[in-house]
Amino acid sequence: MTTTTYAADRTALLIVDPYNDFMSEGGKLYERTKETAAAVGFYDNMRKLIPAIRAARLHVTIVPHHRWRDSDYKGWKHMNPSQVRANQAQGFAAGSWGGEFHPAFGPRNGDVVVLEHWAQSGFANTDLDAHLTQRGIEKLILVGMVANTCVEGTARFGMELGYHVTLMKDATAAFEDADHRGTAGPTACIPGEET
Secondary structure, X not given: OOOOOOOHHHEEEEEEOOEHHHHOOOOOOHHHHHHHHHHHOHHHHHHHHHHHHHHOOOEEEEEOEOOOOOOOOOOOOOOOHHHHHHHHHOOOOOXXXXXXXXXXXXXXXXXXXXXXXXXXXXXXXXXXXXXXXHOOOOEEEEEEEOOOOHHHHHHHHHHHOOXXXXXXXXXXXXXXXXXXXXXXXXXOOOOOOOO
């Protein structure tokens, strides 16, 4: 087995979608992730991991999903089913408690918060790669809500860009156990009915 080292100046922890709607009791998606979160000790592990990463002086980057706004999809020609459901569910609504960062898992002074992603990848149409490249980051550690592929989509995109990617399975949670095992189909990380 090969041992991988994670130099602090070349490694970043990416916290994907740390919103109250996902990670706080009473959030719109909390109940849907509760079972898989409990199965892996998600909340306890996140509460240990994030402070340890900060203490080791690794970079911390928040990779947020798009916050819903009433005008989001007005005039769109080709909404896919997950976008239709997202518009109906209004997950992470801007200006709402559910659209705020979870107090324990959201950004702190010195963290980078990148532009919001609209679907499965924190890289697509955001400034994530630019922030990482400018800081000389080569290795990524990903945690957060898999929730039908946001963490996995970001990990895959990062791997294709040439980053060394590590998924922390005991610090991710999903809508269903199949999502957590990485066997779910390609659906966006949006609340709603399964297709």
